[in-house]
Amino acid sequence: MKDIYIGIDLGGTFIKSGIADADGKILSFYETPTECGQGVEHVAENISAAITRLFEDAKSNGFAVTGIGLSIPGFIDSANGTVIASDNIRWYGVPIKKMIAERFGNIPVSIENDANCAALGEALFGSGEKRKNCVLLTLGTGVGSGIIINGKIYSGNRSAGAEVGHIIIHPRGKKCTCGGRGCLETYASATALICETKKTVKKHPDSLMAEVGADKIDGKTAFDYREKDKYAAAIVKKYIDDLSIGLISIANIFRPEAIILGGGVAKQGESLTGPLNRKLKESIIYAHSGPEVPVICATVKEAGMLGAAALNMQF
């Protein structure tokens, strides 16, 4: 009987639910409405209905369900199985692990923050071999992160760690929302990139990027114009330089099997990872004698659901 794992990716709008095997192969997959406006009990019923359907799928295929994992947005106490605060689904102090476990008897239930689950899914299933030690950065509104150590999510004391976006890269630099100064996030988020692009266009109306229109400038603009506009090229160069300072520190601290980039800016693919990889190859410690630290982009579809399923996998 094949061992399989149930993964639930709970979002504000949809519940994605699936069955995966230990290699991250998806054997069943559904998307149903969350309906979080109808209260906690109702959402728990919706989750349970999704799980029940997956149990039926498993049974009819002769699979043994080994565990149920839930990916949930917000601040999660995974040790106690409680959602402390999730603005996204409007849950505060919900003992969801217990609520689900009561319905499904002896099957282990695990819960985790959604960004952490996505990181785990990417680390384990983003390439042929399972990467058990990885750092993921999401270059979006902020710089989110996930740390995977020995195939498990590491989130620090009371889950307050894994804030890799708050490495200080310029000690006398820009103020950060965290209260600190010069954090990686203030230079490497999509927000920072857009802000820099807008400022440049305002300061240099002769920039070709001006034709986009100030309110349509986004995280792609500077990358789109970098080969024909010197101002765009300078923005991209500075963005990659700043990001590389953080990545070199991450590589020296963790010597991970990969650094995986996600979020909007990571859509640039090789334009972003090419120069970053060249910088890391030159500048990390033991650059020539030690193992490489490839910088790659996130590729896994349904990383959140797969990461949730992987919470119960043993390595």
Next chain:
Amino acid sequence: MKDIYIGIDLGGTFIKSGIADADGKILSFYETPTECGQGVEHVAENISAAITRLFEDAKSNGFAVTGIGLSIPGFIDSANGTVIASDNIRWYGVPIKKMIAERFGNIPVSIENDANCAALGEALFGSGEKRKNCVLLTLGTGVGSGIIINGKIYSGNRSAGAEVGHIIIHPRGKKCTCGGRGCLETYASATALICETKKTVKKHPDSLMAEVGADKIDGKTAFDYREKDKYAAAIVKKYIDDLSIGLISIANIFRPEAIILGGGVAKQGESLTGPLNRKLKESIIYAHSGPEVPVICATVKEAGMLGAAALNMQF
């Protein structure tokens, strides 16, 4: 029958050997010569003799030996049990785990780098409760480090990680021996502190520190004079500011249960940790809502031997 653990701390001059229980209590302890000039086989015999004596101690006290751990200086492949290169004891490519395991039958044997073992010993036994997630920094010739995650040593891909001294704190700063620029080590090592003190005295002969004599200036000098000499005070302030940049990043990445400082500069105790703790309390992420990250000094006697013993402990 009480479970106990054998720890061997192999140094260039002495082999420290002992028995510890799971709480880090030392039940037997010996110090015997390494005699590394007499070759690998001879040293292995000396280690084995020390272990044999500990087995006798264990037997006469009714203890059950659960594992043997070895702390060894140099570059260690702990997964394969091989000393890749240790200039200190002049070992290159020595399969010491196998050599010891052959002599003692079914008892598990583990080997690790000495700095990592000391870090593990400090993390687990440096306070009443066992700290399972800690970062240790040794402020000495360089800035060494050890990362303890879930009660185990984390050293990255092919043990090339845990180089926390090579976080970049000043991207356009001083050249580092690692090939990079602006690493924490170039500002926070005892070497950097001494260099800064010597430069200051040369530049300002009116500094009270001049009375020490250029060749007697050490890592203590600036701390000793900081209350009566403005130049000394400025050096100490700058040293602590720079160190704090690295510690804030470490706290944000790991949210460890503690950051533990060892090495020569850590002898300053509260003069060092006091201002660092104040800075971390202000500047780390979730400074007020999240758990504190205390900065403390290393305190464990025989941390290397205890860390070696702890390699076989289960948590």
